[in-house]
Amino acid sequence: MGRRGVWGGAVLLLLGSVTTPLLAQVRQVAGTVTSAKGPVAAATVTQVGGRASAVSNDQGRFTITLPEGEVRLSVRAIGFQRKEVGIAAGATSVSVELAEDVFKLEEVVTTGQATTLEKRSATTATVSVDKEEITRAPAQSLDQALQGKVLGATVTLNGGGPGGGGQIQIRGASSIIGNSQPLFVVDGTIISNDAFSGGLNTVTRAAGTASTSAQDNLVNRLSDLNPNEIESIEVLKSAAATAIYGSRATNGVIVIRTKRGAPGQTRLNVTQRVGTQEPLRLLGSRVFSRVSDVANIPYGNGGRGVPTNPATIYLNQAFPDGTIPLSANRDYQKEFYDNTSPSYETTASLTGGSETFKYFASLGNRQETGIAPNTGAKLQTLRFNIDQTWKNGFSAQLSANVTRNVLDRGVAGNDNTCTSPMYCIPYTPGVINLDSVDANGTFVRNPFNGGGNRVSNWFETFQFLKNTQDVFRSVGSANLSYRALEGDRNTVTLNLGGGLDRYQQEAYVFSPPFLQYEGGVDGLLGRVAQSSAEGLNYNAQFTAVWTHKTANDWTVTTSVGSSLERQGTNFYLTRARGTLPGVETIQQGVLDAIQSITQFNDQALFANTQLQAFKDRLSITTGLRADRSSANGSQSTFYVFPRASAAYRFDNPLPFVSSFKVRGGWGQTGNRPRYADRDVPGGAVLIAGNQGIIAPGTVGNPGIKPETLTEVEGGVDATLFGDRVQLEATYFQRNISDLLLNPALAPTSGFNALVINGGEMKTTGVELGLTWLAINSRDLQWTLRPTWQRNVQTVTNLPSFVAPFNPSAGNAASMRPRIVNGQRTTWAWANAPFDASGQFLPTGSVVVDPTRVRSTRDTIIGDINPDFQAFLSSQLQWKRLSFSFTLDWRQGGLVYNFTQRLFDEGGTSRDYETPMTAENAPAGTSAEVIAFANANNIGLGRFRYLAAGPTLDGRVYSQDGGYVRVRDIALSYDVPERAAKSLGARTMRLTLQGRNMFIFTKYWSFDPENNRQGNQNIRQAQDLAAFPGARQFFFSVDVGF
């Protein structure tokens, strides 16, 4: 049976439920809904115990048909506290003033595919982020907009390049090799958050000769969403909540609702922002005063006096007397990351409609300029959201969104060709003006670090290199619901909904043959890579919901349904290396092509029941979902994920407590295997034109199944001190079993790795949140929301044959996580030297006496996970002025400072010659070692490099990544209505905004949050030559017509 079956079911139910109109004495009541700020639009007015309802228009006005006699009305609007008012018999008008819902207790939380609960009754800890918080300052991407705002989540950006690119982790990692990203649901469409390389590796060779690499500064597709279109974001964390999404939900679910129309006159709102940007922080570099100092730096960057070395030739010519004046020293970072050209953002939206038809249309255009020359990101979006209700019980919601996202990000991060500026600058002493051209108009050649085509001149590179990603994406959803039955006690609603997400990322890399580095390593001049990554995802879902009110006013909501999901990607890349001058397409030279296709087809059945009793003080939610997926070894097997949670609220239990709620939940969710984990293919090889097949590197597992996360969560929510303080505290323990692992095998097996389900890990954590209405007077309101979170994750079981392994890519010379039975997943492991007796040596002992080192051994040197993370959100409103900011405090957490290591290796770190002290020495350096270094004129930077050795001591560059930072800040002024009117507008607001304003940290390099490898389940926390982060300022004007 096809899709017709679903309709058949709907029609069946339709026939059984013919409604009869009410015949009674009625009257029309007109009313207004207002708040301290003016009229409240889109407030829902319903008769308590009855069925009459109305929605206020944009002037806050509504009319409602009510029975004669005394009735009570309930008035609710998003962002305001619900209010009940009585209407005397015969009255025909009413006015209602609503108070702001500072604690968001009126918001609804998702409890099922088509069911919700008010937050005051919520049985699990959920986070909601509203539009003011999301758009407090323009963000590079939604990831960045969410930083510091989601209690229980860690949001990190992989680098500071325009356009974003980051990852969101909720309650720690829930998988070691499986999917680690939350599920993103936008208006019912499950959208892709994939990230594809555009082929930059062709230039950087960060991963050798391959076409692509995870280190290509990937941007995940979440960046296609325009934060300005978002009304609210709900983050489901606990398995007791996320289990409604079955085997894709272990990483949490982020439910995004976009703005929708409100009844009333057509309203046009235009927001124009103009801004600029500067580096958040730069690192400086060593100042050279003598040619001999340059000549003697390691690696021969300075030429070491070899007459034929290009560096020697340059130095002798530029500084014939052997001294380098201070004025000849340059700060390449300051010269290069100096692009302050304006950034823009324009948003225009149109809303309006009637009670039965509402629309929202929005047009957005953002042009973000990067701090490096010729870099930037453009996001253009168009959205239509339409809501229609019909008198016969049908209603429909349609959403359509088209996005174009263009990125020009230059080169950043790891490389092996000295093309990434922050990789090459550390190896280039700042004694030559590279931002200049010679008599022929060619950029000055970088003579250092070997010179020639082994290095680059980044000023030249960023002038001519193209590294573009151009994404077209359409996301749409449609939901049709039918109120099949609406009685006093029973309501039955049928829902048929679905969403579609289609994107294409076209990427183009072009490196012209005349660039300095071209021809290096492989001898080929000029390279082009063109790629396409296409994604097609859809989901369709049928739900039937039956709400039953019992005689004692309990509400039982039961829903059943099924869903279909499909996600597919198709990536292909072709490239040419060794192109002819003038050719920017793939024609000549060494051509290669790669392609990879993935596809998931999933099916699910689900049933949920939810009970509200004792005047909604008790809430119980239970559910079951059964999933099967093409990714599983057994494709016809259903895996079942149950959940149950409950909350009980005490109203006014104590004089100063207005409500106190205890909640607890238990649930199981899954994480399905990765694509092709179930297959055991071979590897393809080619020799002399003949193709062959070899043993597979990773042996697939035909019995593979989803990992299972079982979570217990408990917590309390309380409203205290006359509704001035709201407190929430949550403890969770999650157990992830049947872990998807690909343990390395003994190489003598002839294989690299095997895919298995095995082992368990446990995460425990605490989340505390406080919302404090510190000042609440007529003219002045100040709300503070501090939160605090911490989690600890331990491997509790591993199959006996699984040796400890590194879950993330990365080299053994540095710090890395390891999966070891009984140990935390986030422990930082590193090589440390030990002596003949097996005792670890203090950091730097090798500098004093290399013969004391017997060998090195892997050991735990700290935790990559911070001790805790705390956020503070503040909103202050004084008359027409408002001021808000977000603060993010990360305490501890080790980061491997690879950027510093590059500077030390290149002999150009700013503290290369700084004498050592107990304060500035790397952790674990003994006084004896410090004294030795100072006595032998070994400066700090040189000491670090010698002490670390190539693979000797990973402790040296593993550094505290703690920080306190101001994520965003906004100061706005509402222009008085009269002034706005005189300018032809209805409303006007002026705002000054800043993003990424300050960072207070002892960390040496740009940003401890940068991550070399992009998305990694267990963070490797390696900061390697990332694109430096930008501080952005904006001035905005919002005008409503």
Add this chain to the structure above:
Amino acid sequence: MTYFRALVASAAVATAACSSSSLNVGNPNSPNIAGAPNARAAVQLAVTGILAQARSNWLGWGTTTGSYGREYYLMQAQFGGVIFGPYRDWPLFNGNGAGLWSGYYTNLRNAQSLLTFLDTVPSANYSDQFKAGARGFARTFYALELLYPILARDSIGAVTTMPADAIGLAPFVSRDSVYRFISNTLDQAQTDLQGAGGTFSFALTTGYSGFGVAATTPAGFILFNRALKARVEAYRGSLGCGTPCYQAALTALNASFFAPVGIATLSAANLQNGIWHLYSIASGDVPNNNAVGQNQFVYANPSIRDDGRIPGVTSDLRYVAKIRSAPSSTVEGVTSNIQLQVFRDGNSPAPIIRREELVLLYAEAQYFTGNATEALNAINAIRTVSGGLTARGAFADAADFRTELINQRRLSLLFEGHRWVDTRRLLGYAGLPPIRFNEPAAYTVATRLPVPQLECDARRLNGDAAVRGPGCP
């Protein structure tokens, strides 16, 4: 409850809309040998796979032993560890020490899979003679690929058999047992090949026909098999077995492609005769990354010119042909201004074994079986034909012979992966200089590579000491 029943009914209807057949999603990205149209095609794919894997493995052998043997520097700033890593005899688990292991065992798995596959194919589909030919090929490569890890690990020993499943662990066995195993496997392969009729069912690359040795038939492949046998027996001879092994080496040489030419009619051209790995810069193929035209960081360790061990070395024809001057480069405190041009570009082939080596093995085996005169003849043939040198006089003693042999091998087989092994087995590392002025003598020579950490991790928890092996701390 009517409503509830209606709900259930509609859910049931919705469920029926889903069929599990749409969940059957294949994998279009990776090849599968089971999809080959017939046994002959499957064997061909496996044979080509083994050749390709061996070819890739060899590149690492050339560079790693080239570093350890003071022939080569990878003069790339980012790879400083490659420069001095080999000069510290620490049992370090690092990028340098982890090599020369996994790739070979992958190829042993490839060979083992082919052997297993051959056992399952009915003779009606693929004749017994064809099977014998494929077995002879697989076993020869099994032996050849196992030789490299034991050369790299030496006294630690190695693993010789493939575990039945992916998580199994075969025991470590001693160095001498590994050599014996290799020797026996080569003999077994010879027996297979002798029963394989006149032709193989599969094609080999032109590395097996284009270099003066026609090894594309079972009979021709025996010439290659015996050459390998001669190398293994000579190594065993120098590792304590002595005369019997050297005698076996001479026997093998007589059955190899050495025999028809001997040492009387050597020429610069026929010294290159042998079996070669092929490389290509074509898309999907593997380029010869040890070639200076492919990788400009391929520098020569200047000790070949400067250490004074071979007087007048710079006028030796082999030096002239294989070394070129280059812009001076300094990395990690070492400097060189000469490059290795043994391999010219990414398309240059590399020898698995060639006549020049066989002649030197012949000299070695003759000398240590008591025939110093024939050994001198062979050495002089190489000196004059390959080096353009004058013939030398009789050897004063065994030490004199060893010095001469190692000098000739150093130049004749430069950057072909021999020097580090040769100095170990013939001179106990004499002649390998420290890397630079400030290196304490304590870590100037790496005697062997450590067992990779992955291997040790997998074995550490095993209760059987033989499985844990001696190489894991």
